[in-house]
Amino acid sequence: MMKRRRFLSAAAGAITAAALTLTATSAMAAEKLRFAVTDIEGLEALQTEFGPFRDKLGALTGYDVEFFPVSSRTAAVEALSSEHVDFVLTGPAEYVVFKARTDAKVVIGWQRPDYFAQIVVMADGPIKSVEDLRGKKVSFGSVGSTSQHLGPAQALADMGLVFNKDYQPQIISRNVAVEAMIRGDIQAVGMNFSHLGKIRKAFPDHAFTVVARGRDLPNDVLIAGKHVSDAMLDTMRTVFVEHGKELLAEVVKGDDNQKYLGGHFLSTIEDKDYNYVRSMYSTIGVDKFNAFVGN
Structure with missing residues (x-):
């Protein structure tokens, strides 16, 4: 009887250890991804506009997608530069500043029809x-x-x-x-x-x-900090390419995001596509792109 109790106790310990190992492994698998949007201030607004999209993106990538609210475009640049945020959705005029100051990587274009x-x-x-x-x-x-x-x-x-x-x-x-x-x-x-x-x-x-x-005008663009791994970058781009319709359906649930209705996610976006925006800056007398106009 004593041997049997020792056996059961050992077996229970083994099961507990296995359960803990499985939990730890699952936690490690859910790698965190921090996401910001430059023209939306505050966590509540982010959740209202992008909550459904965040949930769908997390389900498709396996990442734990976490919102990172920013108070301004400049704050978003600083957060990306200091590696406090991983991905930022921004407009074309903002992108050229992000590129100049952070050497951000282009992930995917967010088309806005009739823009x-x-x-x-x-x-x-x-x-x-x-x-x-x-x-x-x-x-x-x-x-x-x-x-x-x-x-x-x-x-x-x-x-x-x-x-x-x-x-x-x-x-x-x-x-x-x-x-x-x-x-x-x-x-x-x-x-x-x-x-x-x-x-x-x-x-x-x-x-x-x-x-x-x-x-x-050039498309809005999802960019990644230079600290983001190639593996995560590839996973994100692949998910947008293969599940674009599903993701867009969640994006346009937000009132402000109706501007993307009828659009597409474009994987062929390159930095040179934003040279037209750089020419716009030059038109108003700005020849350096390391600061936002008006800041």
Whole structure:
């Protein structure tokens, strides 16, 4: 009887040890992945917009995906540089700064359909062409924004108007700028395609038209810190390529993420694709890309 009790005790100990080993192995398998988004502040907003996507990404990769909220674009750059975050979803204007300061790796492009900059004027006003804007006031939105500042300025440059020489650039928030344009205080406003739809809804008694449209803007991009292993990088890229529709379905559950509706994840994105953004910076007089405009 004593031998049997010793045997059972030993067996129980072995089972416990095996269970602990299995638990430890599972914990090691769930490698942590820290994820940030530059244009969303606070953990609550991240969870609202990207919670379903995070859960799906974790299930597909086997990683423990953890949100890393950032308070600004600069904070996101510093976090990536100091290896406090692994992956960052950011816009094209921000990407060139991340690249210059952190040598970030491109993982996957996040396409935004109909993502281009425009110059909008009053349909019944005196401005009928880009040439009519010479000597006039043109408003741009958020400083350094790809589609509200850099892109519209580049659209005018592509059509022959030199920034801050052939016209007077103003930085005014979009709705306030439109009200000023209606009054005649400024003559044009730079914005993207989705913004124009919102403006038409906000000001239904007024007619607007477009006198300049830029080329489609480079994609938003998911980047990785240079500290991220090639294995993790390859796993992430493979999951986006093979399960793109599933991941996108979770992304667009967020209200702000409707901008990605109808888009795709693009695996052929390269750093040179953002040279057009670098030319935008040069257009407004910025030739170094190691700081965000307006910071």
